Every structure is written in structure tokens, then in C-alpha cells.
Amino acid sequence: MTDRKRTDIDWQDVRIFVALARHGSLSAAARMLSVNHATIARRIHSLEESLGDKLVERRPEGYVLTPVGTRALEAASDMEQAAHVLRRGIADGTTTGLVRISSSPGLSAGFLTSRLVKLAMRYPRLDIDLAPALRSVSLERHEADIAIRFDKPKDGDIIARPLTTVGxxxxxxxxxxxxxxxxxxxxxxxxxxxxxxxxxxxxxxxxxxxxxxxxxxxxxxxxxxxxxxxxxxxxxxxxxxxxxxxxxxxDLGSCPPSRDVYQVTRRRDRSDDAIRLVAEEIVGIFEQARDLFL
Structure with missing residues (x-):
């Protein structure tokens, strides 16, 4: 594809590429965007034609990004965030954007939801997407902007910041x-x-x-x-x-060992105002409630 002439990019193609990259399957991307499988496949092909490169490969476990696709996802995610800011409107000095947070179901329901709602109320142009998940989501695939995980991740271009220890x-x-x-x-x-x-x-x-x-x-x-x-x-x-x-x-005499909790963000997102703000607020939320955990 690299010898093909590049053409103007269709924003709808980009949206669908981001969805497929995040979720890894045509069916999941189609459900998220309320379109059919054929539309997803057609839009991905259109974007690859526009860029002149192969972005995804189909494998038994689902769709995976090519090296070019990985780089394209970074730019496409920036475009998605910029589009969200434009839809909400731009106000001087006001943090705007959508921040996706992944956490365990127990931590989401039992601690984070009630506190993050207050954060969203304080920043009326800031939108928060809290997704409870037992599995570890991929920040590289932009499934989340902030992941709150038990135990410290050992790989990836990430920043892992300790939040608390759970007893x-x-x-x-x-x-x-x-x-x-x-x-x-x-x-x-x-x-x-x-x-x-x-x-x-x-x-x-x-x-x-x-x-x-x-x-x-x-x-x-x-x-x-x-x-x-x-x-x-x-x-x-x-x-x-x-x-x-x-x-x-x-007291039954013994309990499981305590576990450390970390906040994980992409290193490149240090310059993103919305993600940086939410990440700092989350650190403060855990600090204020430290007596609850141990």
C-alpha cells in the first residue's frame, strides 16, 4: 500500500479505526458505534487507502495494529480528543475533554464513582468515563487514559504512581x-x-x-x-x-495479604491538560481517604 497515492482523510474513517483499535474486533466496534460489520470493514479499508498503509491485521485472536497502525492510533486519538473539545466548546482557562478511567468493579462501585462524580460537577466541561473491568486494559490501544491497577505494571511506556495499599x-x-x-x-x-x-x-x-x-x-x-x-x-x-x-x-484469625494500588498513565499524556488534571485529582482522592484502606 505504501506506493498508493494518499488522499484526504474522512473523519468518520478515523472514528471507526479508533474504535476497532481499542476493542480489537469488528463486532465490539460495531456495537459501540451502532453500525454493522460491513461498515467497519469498509471504513477501515477507506482509511488505509487514504493513508497508503496497512493499519490492522486480522488474526485468530482478533484485529491487531501494524507498526504503522500503532503510530496512526496516537494521532487518531489526539484527533478524537480535539473533536470532543470542539463539540463541548472552548472556554479560556477551563479544562475540557473526555477522560477514560479503568478500574476494578469493586473499587469503581465501592469508592471511585461517588467521588469522581463530584469532580465532574466541579469541572462542567470535563467528561469522565469510568469503566469497571477485572482484566487489565491496554493504555497502548487507548482503551483507557488512566488505569487504576492492583500491583505495579512492569512494562510499557507508562508512569505508574502509587495510590494506596488495600487491606x-x-x-x-x-x-x-x-x-x-x-x-x-x-x-x-x-x-x-x-x-x-x-x-x-x-x-x-x-x-x-x-x-x-x-x-x-x-x-x-x-x-x-x-x-x-x-x-x-x-x-x-x-x-x-x-x-x-x-x-x-x-476477626477470623487471618486475612489475605494487603495489595498495592497504582495509577497508570501513558507517558506521552503528561502534556494533556484533562488527563493530567484528573490524574492529580485521583491522587488527592486516595490521599484524603487513606484511613479507609488499611
Whole structure:
């Protein structure tokens, strides 16, 4: 394709390329943009024709970026952000833009959502997209601008900034805790079978193999809601348990080890006002609530 004549770029082609690059499949990109697969394929071909280079390759695991596609995604993401700023309007001295944040479901629901909403209210031209995900998203593919991850990433052109250390405990209602402390049967609330590989689920199974798992839910915030019923104890982070007046901690003698939490951003985004602002605000949010975590 490199010998073909370059032509003017269609912005709609760029939007669809960014969506395919982020999500890695025609179906996911089509769902996000409410178009069909054929439109995605046609637009990608159009952009490749305009640029004179191959941008994506189809593999069994999905679509992957070529080296040219990786470079194109950086420029395309900048175009997408600029378009968002223009749609919202430009105001002197006002931070404008869309910032995508990825975090675990428990941290998103049990801590971040209520606090990030207040941030969005303070900056009326700043939009925040909070996406709960158990898997680690790719900042390189621009699936997120800021990722909040347990344990420090070891690769990529990123900045990993420590936020806090998360401690864990068993939480339940007053009646549920008293029953266990009086040597009653151990009854737990845990993760779904599909998520039994997660570290917390594996630890619980190893240390209390004979205990009943009466209720299962996909994330720790949902588990804390279930614990309010008194059905059993939930092994959850302190920041969730301490924030719920219906629950109290119950000492069973041991708990999983604490885990460090990091904020991860792309190094190149240090000059992006919106991402830098949100990243600094997140650091402050965790600092103000540090007593919740350990």
C-alpha cells in the first residue's frame, strides 16, 4: 500500500479505526458505534487507502495494529480528543475533554464513582468515563487514559504512581459476626464460579475449604450488599466494609495479604491538560481517604 497515492482523510474513517483499535474486533466496534460489520470493514479499508498503509491485521485472536497502525492510533486519538473539545466548546482557562478511567468493579462501585462524580460537577466541561473491568486494559490501544491497577505494571511506556495499599477483612452484620464468634458455622459470601481464579476467591477456598459459600456475586461491592442481609460474612476490602454502617469487621484469625494500588498513565499524556488534571485529582482522592484502606 505504501506506493498508493494518499488522499484526504474522512473523519468518520478515523472514528471507526479508533474504535476497532481499542476493542480489537469488528463486532465490539460495531456495537459501540451502532453500525454493522460491513461498515467497519469498509471504513477501515477507506482509511488505509487514504493513508497508503496497512493499519490492522486480522488474526485468530482478533484485529491487531501494524507498526504503522500503532503510530496512526496516537494521532487518531489526539484527533478524537480535539473533536470532543470542539463539540463541548472552548472556554479560556477551563479544562475540557473526555477522560477514560479503568478500574476494578469493586473499587469503581465501592469508592471511585461517588467521588469522581463530584469532580465532574466541579469541572462542567470535563467528561469522565469510568469503566469497571477485572482484566487489565491496554493504555497502548487507548482503551483507557488512566488505569487504576492492583500491583505495579512492569512494562510499557507508562508512569505508574502509587495510590494506596488495600487491606482486607471479613465483614458481616452484628448478628452474623456474633454467631461466628460464638463458634457457629462459617458461612461466606464470595465470587461467582467463573471468577474463582481471582486471588481473594482462591485464598478463601484454600484457608476455609469446608465452609459453606451461601451466596456468590461478581464483585466485592455486590458481596457487601449481600452481607447486609445477614446470610454470611464477606471477605472484602476495608474501604468497602468500613463505609457500610450495616457491617462490622469479624476477626477470623487471618486475612489475605494487603495489595498495592497504582495509577497508570501513558507517558506521552503528561502534556494533556484533562488527563493530567484528573490524574492529580485521583491522587488527592486516595490521599484524603487513606484511613479507609488499611
Amino acid at each position: 482486607y477483612g471479613f465483614y458481616g452484620t452484628e448478628d452474623a459476626c456474633r454467631s461466628v464468634e460464638a463458634n457457629g458455622d462459617l458461612v461466606f459470601i464470595g465470587f461467582n464460579e467463573a471468577d474463582a481464579y481471582l486471588s481473594g476467591a482462591a485464598w478463601l477456598s484454600e484457608h476455609f475449604p469446608l465452609a459453606r459459600l451461601a451466596f456468590r456475586a461478581k464483585d466485592q461491592f455486590l458481596q457487601s450488599i449481600a452481607a447486609r442481609s445477614g446470610i454470611g460474612l464477606a471477605l472484602i476490602p476495608h474501604y468497602i466494609g468500613r463505609s457500610d454502617p450495616a457491617l462490622r469487621i469479624c
